[in-house]
Amino acid sequence: MRILFIGDIFGRPGRTIVKEKLRSLVKEHSIDLIIANGENSAAGFGITGQMAEELFELGIDVITTGNHVWDKREIIDYFQMADGNPHSPARRLLRPANYPGELPGWGWYEGVKGDFHYAVINLQGRVFMTSNDDPFRTADQLLKATTAKVILVDMHAEATSEKISMGWYLDGRVTAVVGTHTHVPTADETVLPNGTAFITDVGMTGPYDGVIGVKKELVVGKFLSNMPVRFEPATGDVRLCAVVVDCDENTGRAKSIQRIMQK
């Protein structure tokens, strides 16, 4: 079984390159399951229900998010569409599982695609981020409840150390731990000794001629002035960053992880 995971989709440039490249990527890599982090889909800040549906229509099976999930308030209504209706597409949009439990939305999804039974878990780190529940123990609890062998974890975090620790902590218990959030791809993709594919950060799918997606003049200006600045998405040097994880669907063990960057 082959899984494509696409890193943080940023604004219209990110959504457009996914639209342009996804079909050929799926064919070229014989992809069975597509997961994408969509937390920056709406001009860099959050995601709307309509954007989630557009991504689902392109063939993305599950959308993960992170700290930007709440930026567009209407996403709360979209999450609530899946209340009591587990077959609603809205159920396949996730927010990190270790936010307070009473918040709208879900942090995991367990489903079937063709012959393949799989689960996706979305976690958020706590280093230099909001003080959510412990992502490590949240992972333990969710893994106790899941019956899928193929399990992908999106570890949305700032600190490389926290993401690498999660990789080691879950090695042999999940198929892949992929890092998101920093928008800068790392070159450390590997299969850990007990069969978990790992990368510290998949990288952003969006414009690279800015500062992690935002127009460079605005961010540089903010560093110079320390004044509040309204961020706008950059537009140029658009790239799609992703990984392909090949795994044994019967054991859930990863065989390989390949990093992809397409312009």
Ligand SMILES: [Fe+2]
């Ligand atoms: Fe992001």
Ligand SMILES: [Fe+2]
């Ligand atoms: Fe983030």
